[in-house]
Amino acid sequence: MLRVSTKGEYGVRIMVDLARHYGDRPRSLTDISQSELLPLAYLEQLVKLLRESDPPLVISTRGAHGGYKLSRNPAEITMGEVVRVLEGPIAPMICATEGEMTQICNFLDSCRTKYLWSKVRDAVAQALDSITLEELAAVPDEGSRQGSPLLQQFIALSDIHTGTASQS
Amino acid sequence: MLRVSTKGEYGVRIMVDLARHYGDRPRSLTDISQSELLPLAYLEQLVKLLRESDPPLVISTRGAHGGYKLSRNPAEITMGEVVRVLEGPIAPMICATEGEMTQICNFLDSCRTKYLWSKVRDAVAQALDSITLEELAAVPDEGSRQGSPLLQQFIALSDIHTGTASQS
DNA sequence: AATATATCCTAGTTGTTAGGTCGGATTAAC
DNA sequence: GTTAATCCGACCTAACAACTAGGATATATT
Secondary structure (H helix, E strand, O other), rough: OOOOOOOHHHHHHHHHHHHHOOOOEEHHHHHHHHHOOHHHHHHHHHHHHHOOOOOOOOEEEEOOEEEEOOOOOOHHOOOHHHHEEEEEEEEOOHHHHHOOOOOOOHHHHHHHHHHHHHHEEEEEEEEHHHHHHHHHHHOHHHHHHHHHHHHHHHOHHHHHHOOOOOOO | OOOOOOOHHHHHHHHHHHHHHOOOOOOOOHHHHHHOOHHHHHHHHHHHHHHOOOOEEEEEEOOOOOOOEEEOHHHHOEHEEEEEHHOOOOOOHHOOOOOOOOOOOOOHOOOHHHHHHHHHHHHHHHHHHOEEEEHHHHOOOOOOOOOOOOHHHHHHHHOOHHHHHHOO
C-alpha cells in the first residue's frame, strides 16, 4: 500500500546520482541510465519534470558533452521538494490533499476519516522534508566499485510481480 | 501521490461506522451502504477482508436481522491494524516492505534511496498505529458540540496546510 | 412452511493509469 | 558535418482499481 510510482523512484535516483557528481561536468542521461540500469527514453520524461519545476531542480546543457547538473547545493534540496515535483502533492486521500483546501467533498464536514488521512499526509511530509539530498548521497556505497556483477543482480520494479495486496 | 485506494477508504469508513454502533445489535451492510452512500456489493468484498483477517476485526451474523459487529472494543483497535488488513503491508517501495527483509533486490546494498523509503514507511506506520478506532469514531459530527482536543487539532491541521507547501 | 432479509462466494467488466517505446527535431562540441 | 547530447509529442499495452452480476446459503419473523 501507499506505493510510490517509478516516477518517484527513478526520479529520486537521478537526483542522487547527480548529487554524487555535484561540481563535475554535466552528466548525461545516457551515463545515468547505464549506471542505474534504467530506460533512457523514460528518464528523459522524468528529468523534464525536474527541469521545468519552479524553481528548477536541475539545469541542462544541450549538445555533445551536455547533460544535467543540480541547480543548487545538495544540502539545500530536501527530498520533499524532489518527490513533490515528481509525484505531485502528498495526498493519501483526495480530501486530504496537501496545500489546498479542497471542498470537493462537502458531504464530509462530518467525515471522521479526514483526520486520519491528514495525519498520514503530515507524517509523510515531515519525513520527506527532513531528509536532504546531501544526506542520501552520503549513504555509504559498498562493493559497487567494479559495478557489473552487483548491478546484474538488480531486478527492476516492473519485473517483480508480487501477488500483492491480499495477505502476507 | 501515495494514494490510498478505495479499499482502504471505504474499509475504514465501515469500521468507523461499526465503532459508532458498538454495543448495538449487528449492523447490516445495507444500512452502512445507505448511510455512507457506498455500493453494497463492493462493501461485501471489503468486509470479507475484515472478517477473514487474523485476528478478525469484525464478526458476522447471518440471516435476517444479521450484520456485522466489531470483534473488540474500538479502543483496542489501531488504524494501522485496519489499514494493513485492507491494503496490505505498508510499502512505499518494493525494497521497503514492512515486516520482512525482502532480499529481492540485492543491488540495494548500495542503494541510497532505500533509506529514504524506509523512513517514509516508518512515518506512515507510526501515524496509523498511534490512532485508535475509538478516537476516530469520537471526532465530532456536524455542529461540533464541544471543543474536544481532537477537534481543535483537526482544524489546526487544515489551517496549517492551506496555501503553502512548507512543513508544519 | 413460506417469505424476507441477510451474509457469503465466484466471476466478469470496464475505464484508467502506470510504465514504458518510438521517431524525429534541435543544439553544441570536435 | 558528424557525433553526442537534449528536447518533444505521440503512441502503446498490460495491469489494476473499482466496481457489477448472479447466485447459494443461513436465519428471524410471519
